[in-house]
Each structure stands twice: as structure tokens, then as C-alpha cells.
Amino acid sequence: RGVTHDLEFERWANKVWDLQNGLGSEVSLKDFRKDVVLEFLNEAGQVALVYKIYRCWPSEVQMLPELDANAHAVAIQSMKLENEGWERDVEVPEPNEPAFADPPA
Structure with a gap:
């Protein structure tokens, strides 16, 4: 994802490893x-595929992008998730993609 003010992912990552807590308190095991x-969206923004991923936790997090003033880059935050299982939601139907006539009839 791009950089955002939303702290939800950062809070989740800190539950796995928080250096500000003392020894033995770095992980929120509960x-x-x-x-x-x-959810995967098609080009029209419709839900095309859905996967349910169970008991995930972040194992790698990069909240601070590379800080190179000379680079022509975009700031990106990333998180690698580990999991204990997943399944595709087969109840999600294939979307009917929108169609239009240009110019209108």
C-alpha cells in the first residue's frame, strides 16, 4: 500500500514485536x-476473487520507505503475512463486467 495516516497495520505489527516493551512483553500472544x-478486484472495481486467510500475523514489516532524495521513487509500506491456512470463497460469483456503447445510440 502507499503511505497513509491509518495506524491499523502498524498497531498489528507492534503486537508481534514491540521494542518499546520490556523483555518478555514484546509480543501480544493473546x-x-x-x-x-x-479481495481481488477487476479493472472495473468489482470483486472478482475472495480468499479467506486464517490466523495471520505479520512477519516482516517496512513502514518507513527508502529515504533517498535523489531517487525517483514512490513511498510504499509493505507487510509480509504468515498464516495457518486459507481457502478460496467459492460463493463469490464471477462479476458481470460493465459494458457501454461509445458514442451512445
Whole structure:
């Protein structure tokens, strides 16, 4: 994702490893795993595929992008998720893609 003010991913990553907490308190074992629903959209913005991913946790996080003033780059934050299983949601139908006539009849 691009850089955002939303802190939700950062809070989740800090549940897995938070250097500000003392020894033995770096991990929030009670709630660091989450179930995630991953939706893939087609070019029209319609949901095309859905996967349910179970008991995920972030294993790698890059919140601060590369800071190179000479580079022609875009700031991107990334997170690698580990999981304990997944399945495709087969109930999601194939979308009917929109169509139009240009110029209109």
C-alpha cells in the first residue's frame, strides 16, 4: 500500500514485536493473529476473487520507505503475512463486467 495516516497495520505489527516493551512483553500472544479476507478486484472495481486467510500475523514489516532524495521513487509500506491456512470463497460469483456503447445510440 502507499503511505497513509491509518495506524491499523502498524498497531498489528507492534503486537508481534514491540521494542518499546520490556523483555518478555514484546509480543501480544493473546491477539496477534487475525483472520483476513483478501479481495481481488477487476479493472472495473468489482470483486472478482475472495480468499479467506486464517490466523495471520505479520512477519516482516517496512513502514518507513527508502529515504533517498535523489531517487525517483514512490513511498510504499509493505507487510509480509504468515498464516495457518486459507481457502478460496467459492460463493463469490464471477462479476458481470460493465459494458457501454461509445458514442451512445
